[in-house]
Amino acid sequence: MTDLGMAPIDALKSATTNDAELIGISQKLGTLEKGKLADLIAMPGDPTQDITATERVSFVMKEGKIIRNGPATAAPAKTAAQDVMDEIGADF
Numbered sequence: 782m783t784d785l786g787m788a789p790i791d792a793l794k795s796a797t798t799n800d801a802e803l804i805g806i807s808q809k810l811g812t813l814e815k816g817k818l819a820d821l822i823a824m825p826g827d828p829t830q831d832i833t834a835t836e837r838v839s840f841v842m843k844e845g846k847i848i849r850n851g852p853a854t855a856a857p858a859k860t861a862a863q864d865v866m867d868e869i870g871a872d873f
Contacts, residue, residue, distance in 0.1 A: 782795065783832045789828060789829050789830065789831070789832040790829045792832060793828060793829065793832075793835075797811050797812070798811045798812055799811075818844050818845070819842050819844065819845040820842065820843050820844065821840075821841075821842050822835075822838050822840060822841050822842075823838070823839055823840035824836075824837050824838050824839055824840075824853060825837055825839065825853050836854070837853035837854055838853065838854050839851060839852060839853040839854070
């Protein structure tokens with residue numbers, strides 16, 4: 782979504798708060814508040830400034846239980862198709 786011009790903060794909200802509201806589960810999910818399920822991730826950096834920070838997750842909590850707590854994952858490698866598209870200057 783950010784590749785198409787959406788601001789990083791709006792992309793993050795669209796995947797959390799806005800989706801929870803859209804599908805009618807905002808009473809339990811979508812924001813960090815007392816009484817809601819604690820599904821969250823942590824990463825180095827500020828994803829509101831650099832959305833690719835979300836590709837380097839170091840902590841995951843699902844329903845209040847720690848699933849991952851370690852070094853950040855490596856950013857995914859570019860595919861051959863992405864390299865070709867970058868070379869010709871095309872978006873996909």
